[in-house]
Amino acid sequence: MPQTTPRTIRLDAYELAGQDIATVDVGRLHELSVGVRWPHRPADWDVLRALGHGIVALDEIGRVFSSGMWFPHGESCATIGMVITSPRLQTHGGGRWIMERILAECGTRRLLLNSTRAAYPLYVSLGFEPQGTVYQCQGFVPEGFEVDPSLTRGVEPLPLGDIYEIAALDAAAFGAPRPELLTLFAQTAEACGIRRDGQLVGFAMRRPFGRGHVIGPLVATSDEDARALVAELLKGMGGAFVRLDTRQPAGPLREFLSKAGLVQFDTVRTLTHGGALPPVTSGSPGTYGLAGHALS
Ligand SMILES: CC(C)(COP(=O)(O)OP(=O)(O)OC[C@H]1O[C@@H](n2cnc3c(N)ncnc32)[C@H](O)[C@@H]1OP(=O)(O)O)[C@@H](O)C(=O)NCCC(=O)NCCS
Structure with a gap:
């Protein structure tokens, strides 16, 4: 798994910086998930942030364009989720950039995630293997x-x-x-x-x-x-x-x-x-x- 990933990324015309998800206003995260039609309320984001760690990519005025989280379960296992890129900036490398940073943080833990169709090629390219249908x-x-x-x-x-x-x-x-x-x-x-x-x-x-x-x-x-x-x-x-x-x-x-x-x-x-x-x-x-x- 990659050890270092650049701290900023250019997605289309936007220069985005990576930041700890804990530091971001929950309203920005809610906007991001509503943008991909996910049902999470701000309170659901708060529960997830209380349980895990994550990264967002945001522009200079604080708008969040990409997110990803991981949730430790004991010392040797983690689940990954909330991997989202805003529709207008998808397929420019944001999802891969977030995932590489998440994987570096997860280290050698055994990892599980539930992949949508859109994200499947990304996860497989990062070494994940299919286990079943949800x-x-x-x-x-x-x-x-x-x-x-x-x-x-x-x-x-x-x-x-x-x-x-x-x-x-x-x-x-x-x-x-x-x-x-x-x-x-x-x-x-x-x-x-x-x-x-x-x-x-x-x-x-x-x-x-x-x-x-x-x-x-x-x-x-x-x-x-x-x-x-x-x-x-x-x-x-x-x-x-x-x-x-x-x-x-x-x-x-x-x-x-x-x-x-x-x-x-x-x-x-x-x-x-x-x-x-x-x-x-x-x-x-x-x-x-x-x-x-x-x-x-
Ligand atoms: C899945 C998602 C996070 C990918 O984000 P992204 O910023 O577009 O990802 P990237 O641009 O880094 O693309 C990663 C790879 O996936 C491929 N990819 C991206 N979107 C794809 C799609 N809709 N269908 C098939 N492949 C896709 C890209 O071609 C790229 O491959 P490459 O690096 O070999 O060229 C984004 O489409 C999204 O937020 N979708 C809605 C929410 C969702 O499904 N999240 C995943 C939860 S498991």
Whole structure:
């Protein structure tokens, strides 16, 4: 991976300087993401900035034209996201410039990201390898939506005062510890879990995001348990906009999502660098719903 990348870049007629994303007004970042039709609210950018590091390319009057972020998970893993170039300056090298700087900061960590079609050639050229498809399922839950009680048998509300148990299960599924992320989400999330023999074997969180709510992370040991957890979190959500990003192919979870109004809106591809994505195998803790597009 490149060690040094120039600190400024010329994109078309603009001379842009790289700057720490933490120093920029959130309104500028919001303008950038709205420009590529992403749903993030300023509050969502703030959550991401609290969890990670990043770089922006901005002009001399502070307008942001490119961004990229990375999120450390333990000492040896990170996810990359929020890689954006303003449409009017795309294909001039800004995305590659940001990514080279991000990769230098990430060092030797194992890396994961979820790539849109537009970014795929860039990531592959930087050594990332495809691991799977993410189905972005979203929509308005029908008014009066009711969940068959048999679907959620055994699911219980999960108090989020102490995330120790959740963090251990999440780490087993994700392959790296994410206690900071879970602690921050816990401030605004509702959560539920499934226990067997007293041990937590599945959990899901629902929190405000974008146009409404996002469900994730969703960790379970089977597609049926994942469905039960989602069903619980959709109770009373009739009329609300909800999103869930999953790598699960067709099956009980995806079928239920469709019935609940969360239909496939788009797909992205998960790519990794320096190690494969942990597999989802029935009977072991697996990731059935991403914590977020940028967070994997
Ligand atoms: C993806 C994105 C960040 C690329 O930014 P950019 O500044 O245009 O990237 P660059 O100019 O550095 O291009 C990087 C490479 O990708 C290629 N590329 C750029 N846009 C492309 C597109 N729409 N389709 C196919 N290839 C594309 C370029 O040709 C370039 O290849 P090269 O260096 O071998 O010539 C930008 O298109 C964007 O913000 N898209 C909307 C948001 C998004 O999808 N972000 C990615 C999230 S994973």
